[in-house]
Each structure stands twice: as structure tokens, then as C-alpha cells.
Amino acid sequence: MDSKPVRNTMLPYGRQWVDDDDIEAVVRVLKSDFLTQGPAIERFERKVARYVGARYAIAFSNGTMALHGACFSAGISTGDEVITSPITFLASSNCVLYMGGTPVFADIKADTWNLDPLEVKKKITPNTKAIIPVDFTGQPVEMERIMEIAETHDLVVIHDAAHSLGASYGNQKVGILGHMTMFSFHPVKGITSGEGGIIVTDNETYYRKLQLFRNHGLTKNVALMEDNDGPWYYEMHELGYNCRMTDLQAALGDSQMNKLDLFVERRREIANLYTEAFSDMPGLVTPYQADTANSAWHLYVVRWSTESFRVSRKEIFEALRSENIGVHVHYIPVYRQPYYKRLGYSSENCPEAEAYYREAITLPLFPSMTDQDIRNVISAVHKVYYMFVRQLD
Structure with missing residues (x-):
């Protein structure tokens, strides 16, 4: 590689x-x-x-x-x-x-x-x-x-x-x-x-x-x-x-x-390109798009099934960052914060939130992204994905 x-x-x-x-x-x-x-x-x-x-x-x-x-x-x-x-x-x-x-x-x-x-x-x-x-x-x-x-x-x-x-x-x-x-x-x-x-x-x-x-x-x-x-x-x-x-x-x-609708339209274009590019990658979950709603696509989050890849989310995150793709994580469950723990919060019986947090990685998405920027993100995701898939062979 x-x-x-x-x-x-x-x-x-x-x-x-x-x-x-x-x-x-x-x-x-x-x-x-x-x-x-x-x-x-x-x-x-x-x-x-x-x-x-x-x-x-x-x-x-x-x-x-x-x-x-x-x-x-x-x-x-x-x-x-x-x-x-x-x-x-x-x-x-x-x-x-x-x-x-x-x-x-x-x-x-x-x-x-x-x-x-x-x-x-x-x-x-x-x-x-x-x-x-x-x-x-x-x-x-x-x-x-x-x-x-x-x-x-x-x-x-x-x-x-x-x-x-x-x-x-x-x-x-x-x-x-x-x-x-x-x-x-x-x-x-x-x-x-x-x-x-x-x-x-x-x-x-x-x-x-x-x-x-x-x-x-x-x-x-x-x-x-x-x-x-x-x-x-x-x-x-x-x-x-x-x-x-x-x-x-x-x-x-x-x-x-004055430019909001154009911004949202571009965000949707980018999101659709991502979803199409990642649709046939087992272990990678792309965002759900409800029929009753039309998202503004502030964020594009992909869930990486760490069980499928047998690696941690941190390893995947760092591999994408090493490709100069500024991925992020949104969000750490609020009740995990030290201040909230001092108030008595713990897991709060939110298993779906915990499962989400273990796997979520946010990809770059903003209206001024160029077509080349988008291709770079897609290439990096494919590169990292298949690197970890090959490790399972």
C-alpha cells in the first residue's frame, strides 16, 4: 500500500x-x-x-x-x-x-x-x-x-x-x-x-x-x-x-x-457522494436518511464496526488523520464528562449512545470543499478501510 x-x-x-x-x-x-x-x-x-x-x-x-x-x-x-x-x-x-x-x-x-x-x-x-x-x-x-x-x-x-x-x-x-x-x-x-x-x-x-x-x-x-x-x-x-x-x-x-440554501444544497451533494462511495463496504455504517425529514447535513458521521475490523476506533481515527483528513468525533456522551460524574451521572442506561460512541468518526463536510477535497476523503476512507480488512486475511 x-x-x-x-x-x-x-x-x-x-x-x-x-x-x-x-x-x-x-x-x-x-x-x-x-x-x-x-x-x-x-x-x-x-x-x-x-x-x-x-x-x-x-x-x-x-x-x-x-x-x-x-x-x-x-x-x-x-x-x-x-x-x-x-x-x-x-x-x-x-x-x-x-x-x-x-x-x-x-x-x-x-x-x-x-x-x-x-x-x-x-x-x-x-x-x-x-x-x-x-x-x-x-x-x-x-x-x-x-x-x-x-x-x-x-x-x-x-x-x-x-x-x-x-x-x-x-x-x-x-x-x-x-x-x-x-x-x-x-x-x-x-x-x-x-x-x-x-x-x-x-x-x-x-x-x-x-x-x-x-x-x-x-x-x-x-x-x-x-x-x-x-x-x-x-x-x-x-x-x-x-x-x-x-x-x-x-x-x-x-x-x-442569502446563501443558506446554496450551502445546504452543496452539503447534500457531498453527503450523497460519500454515501454512494461507502455503500458496499461491510462493517462501515453510513448515516440513515429518514423519508420524513430532509437533513441539513451539518456533519457526516460514519460508524466503523470495531468488532468487524478487530481494531480500536482510535487506530482508525489516527490512520485517517495520518492521511491528512481532519476527522473528528461527535460527541462524547455528556454523562461521561468529569463534571457530570461528580454530579452523580454514570452510564445512565444508554446502551445505544455507548455503542454509537465506540464507533463514530466524523468526516470533513463543508460547502467550500472542492471536488478534489471530496475525492481525497473518499480515497483516504477506502485506503484505511482496506488496510484493516487485509489485516484480517
């Missing part, structure tokens, strides 16, 4: 695509009167809300603070339990801890790797206050079933759609399927604002609480004030935070929204 790597430089698993239009949008803000708390934020919020079909959108400094704000708006507090997935980034459950609540981890489905509604049902107790389903990799979770469970038990659904802006479930865009939905604008996500996040909702009460949360709990709305000393007057109604998005971020996000 050729020992020369398939690439001379490392190909990252994700990368932003910023063009001259984006740069010009940010420069216009730099030359304007407002760098923050100006009109660019509201324009961006309106564009996102319009795209997903929601009444309201509230932008935040990052997706984690957006989730924190959603938990605040839902009234989560000490003693409340919130069910979520263990295969997600830490923010999906940390936001519950911030409010004094208790994250409860339900197992994932073996095919979609998303939260399993049947497992959610098993975890409901009299203390359950909300569900935070996660669209892992951009594949929409079964929101119809999640919402049925929520309605039966009077629960709030905070949809963590950090991976799935541009995805659809049935005939609906992701964004109006839960009571509140969060999108992230980190550089590797569907679009970027540098850092940033947003909550979309149709609920005016949640919208007003989210506005308070992101700006110190302050209001200048005369209709909400207990007193009014004059035009300068403001009141603090809640203990909020300063987690506002800047106009610089909003301008970049606004410009990026």
Missing part, C-alpha cells in the same frame, strides 16, 4: 465560507453609527424568522446563551427535570444546570442517532418540566412524536436545532416545530456570524422573556413599567444577562442567510 498520504495538508472537518458580500456587509456596519444594539440585529432576526416561518426571533451572542435564555423563559428552576440526548454538545444540558434544573439523559435511536421518543417516555417523572430534543448532524428529530409526548404531560419543548438550519421535517422548515427553537451560527454551522445564536418562537410570552434575559432584565417598554420618570427611564424586571449579539455579527449572519 502507498505510504504517501492522500493529501499534503490537513483538511478540516468544517470551515466557514465567507465571501466579498459578507465582508462588505460587515464593513458597512463598521462605518455606521452602530456597532451593537443597532438596526442590523433586528434585520437579521426578521430574516431568520421569515425563513423558518416563525413570528419572532431573538438573537444572542452565542447558541449556548440562546439555550440558557430558552430555559429561563420556560421557567426551569431547582427541582425541575429536563430530558435531552447524551449525544450532543455540552450546551444542550448545561443550559439546564445554569437554571438549577437537572438534566435527564434518554437514549438515542440506533438508526438516526437522535433522541428516541420511546426512551423519552420512560424518563418522564412528576418533576419533568421540559424536553430538549437535538437535531444531531442536521437530521431532524421526530418532532411530531416529541410534541405529542409534551402535550400529554404539559411539557415545554426547546428544540436544539444548532445543526439543522435549512433542514425540513415533513413539509415544514425546522424552526416552528417546538415551542422554542435554537439555531447556532458558529463558524462550522450552516451559516456563521462568527459566534452567535438565535431563538425562534411563535409564543409572545417567551419572546418577551427572552428579550429581558439577553439585556440584563431591562425594559424601556412604557407599557411594562411600574413607574416612569421620563424618556430616559428604564426598569430591571428580571435578573438577566448581557448576551446581546453585536451589529457586526448580525450583518455577517444576514449576508450569510
Whole structure:
């Protein structure tokens, strides 16, 4: 086998695509009167809300603070339990801890790797206050079933759609399927604002609480004030935070929204090429594509059956990295983290999540990948795969 790597430089698993239009949008803000708390934020919020079909959108400094704000708006507090997935980034459950609540981890489905509604049902107790389903990799979770469970038990659904802006479930865009939905604008996500996040909702009460949360709990709305000393007057109604998005971020996000559908289309093209290239490789499991959903393909994860190859996932990972393919692992089950262990979490009876974690490797996927980049990834996977297959002969 050729020992020369398939690439001379490392190909990252994700990368932003910023063009001259984006740069010009940010420069216009730099030359304007407002760098923050100006009109660019509201324009961006309106564009996102319009795209997903929601009444309201509230932008935040990052997706984690957006989730924190959603938990605040839902009234989560000490003693409340919130069910979520263990295969997600830490923010999906940390936001519950911030409010004094208790994250409860339900197992994932073996095919979609998303939260399993049947497992959610098993975890409901009299203390359950909300569900935070996660669209892992951009594949929409079964929101119809999640919402049925929520309605039966009077629960709030905070949809963590950090991976799935541009995805659809049935005939609906992701964004109006839960009571509140969060999108992230980190550089590797569907679009970027540098850092940033947003909550979309149709609920005016949640919208007003989210506005308070992101700006110190302050209001200048005369209709909400207990007193009014004059035009300068403001009141603090809640203990909020300063987690506002800047106009610089909003301008970049606004410009990026113009290209979202093109970005998602390219991601789907790449995912289809991967799936076709890896379809006849026993021991390699490619992502499941549900008929009821259209993924935004934030991530492309392949499961390598380590039992089939008799090697560890670490060996496979390192072999791909040696080909200069910047593979990654998404995610370590949250309950495995030392901080969560100190809180008393262990395996949490999530065998599917454990099985997934033992085998998962994320391949590079981002819109600005060239055709040669894609061929390099496919060549590297084939090279490493057959290297380990030959070792079994």
C-alpha cells in the first residue's frame, strides 16, 4: 500500500465560507453609527424568522446563551427535570444546570442517532418540566412524536436545532416545530456570524422573556413599567444577562442567510457522494436518511464496526488523520464528562449512545470543499478501510 498520504495538508472537518458580500456587509456596519444594539440585529432576526416561518426571533451572542435564555423563559428552576440526548454538545444540558434544573439523559435511536421518543417516555417523572430534543448532524428529530409526548404531560419543548438550519421535517422548515427553537451560527454551522445564536418562537410570552434575559432584565417598554420618570427611564424586571449579539455579527449572519440554501444544497451533494462511495463496504455504517425529514447535513458521521475490523476506533481515527483528513468525533456522551460524574451521572442506561460512541468518526463536510477535497476523503476512507480488512486475511 502507498505510504504517501492522500493529501499534503490537513483538511478540516468544517470551515466557514465567507465571501466579498459578507465582508462588505460587515464593513458597512463598521462605518455606521452602530456597532451593537443597532438596526442590523433586528434585520437579521426578521430574516431568520421569515425563513423558518416563525413570528419572532431573538438573537444572542452565542447558541449556548440562546439555550440558557430558552430555559429561563420556560421557567426551569431547582427541582425541575429536563430530558435531552447524551449525544450532543455540552450546551444542550448545561443550559439546564445554569437554571438549577437537572438534566435527564434518554437514549438515542440506533438508526438516526437522535433522541428516541420511546426512551423519552420512560424518563418522564412528576418533576419533568421540559424536553430538549437535538437535531444531531442536521437530521431532524421526530418532532411530531416529541410534541405529542409534551402535550400529554404539559411539557415545554426547546428544540436544539444548532445543526439543522435549512433542514425540513415533513413539509415544514425546522424552526416552528417546538415551542422554542435554537439555531447556532458558529463558524462550522450552516451559516456563521462568527459566534452567535438565535431563538425562534411563535409564543409572545417567551419572546418577551427572552428579550429581558439577553439585556440584563431591562425594559424601556412604557407599557411594562411600574413607574416612569421620563424618556430616559428604564426598569430591571428580571435578573438577566448581557448576551446581546453585536451589529457586526448580525450583518455577517444576514449576508450569510442569502446563501443558506446554496450551502445546504452543496452539503447534500457531498453527503450523497460519500454515501454512494461507502455503500458496499461491510462493517462501515453510513448515516440513515429518514423519508420524513430532509437533513441539513451539518456533519457526516460514519460508524466503523470495531468488532468487524478487530481494531480500536482510535487506530482508525489516527490512520485517517495520518492521511491528512481532519476527522473528528461527535460527541462524547455528556454523562461521561468529569463534571457530570461528580454530579452523580454514570452510564445512565444508554446502551445505544455507548455503542454509537465506540464507533463514530466524523468526516470533513463543508460547502467550500472542492471536488478534489471530496475525492481525497473518499480515497483516504477506502485506503484505511482496506488496510484493516487485509489485516484480517
